[in-house]
């Protein structure tokens with residue numbers, strides 16, 4: 001395999017529990033890998049492993065070198081991370097948060113703020129924003145960092161429908177511009193809209209990697225989530241039962 005990030009025979013153990021074992025995959029520039037699986041399966045743990053933040057068995061390479069051989073600063077130059085909303089201490093405004101992400105050059109801040117629909121929030125303190133507004137700020141901060149790899153843990157969390165769509169469109173555009181994006185998602189439609197490849201983690205220690213077109217299958221996803229997933233035309237949706 002020859003992606004910008006390659007996992008080979010990866011095993012992740014946490015709290016004495018094997019979350020996944022034997023996972024091999026290639027994450028290529030210009031492609032989106034979506035990680036799906038039930039709560040507690042190990043999706044966030046896999047991203048932490050890919051950022052070099054928790055120990056693993058097997059190998060992870062980044063730009064052709066072992067991840068374990070990089071220092072933290074170089075990993076940060078190559079990988080950007082979006083996880084839970086960070087704390088809002090220090091009284092930073094939105095503009096100051098974005099300046100920190102952009103490395104003090106304010107080039108691109110206005111355009112990025114427009115893309116994430118936060119232009120009117122630039123002077124506001126982060127601590128006064130709603131969760132969805134803060135999530136949009138964090139996505140804008142991500143866009144301002146010039147890293148080839150993005151590791152995203154539920155980037156559409158907290159977002160209303162308009163901004164979920166905007167986020168998914170932004171991820172498509174970023175991947176078309178050459179970023180390698182590995183993202184955890186819970187929404188099947190969002191996953192279908194952007195995934196080139198999928199990593200399915202089943203919560204029992206098994207993980208599977210493959211082309212999205214091959215792994216998006218109602219039976220397979222029903223089994224994965226232990227929940228009914230039905231096909232409506234070419235779209236897979238959760239079965240909530242009869243409509244009222």
Ligand SMILES: Nc1ncnc2c1ncn2[C@@H]1O[C@H](COP(=O)(O)OP(=O)(O)OP(=O)(O)O)[C@@H](O)[C@H]1O
Pocket residue numbers: 014015019037038039040041042043044045046
């Ligand atoms: N710091 C930790 N030490 C030990 N075990 C942990 C730690 N953090 C998480 N775990 C355990 O590892 C397992 C996987 O957690 P993880 O957060 O990776 O799941 P997830 O698939 O991202 O779940 P969710 O969909 O709920 O966000 C869980 O059983 C969790 O309890």
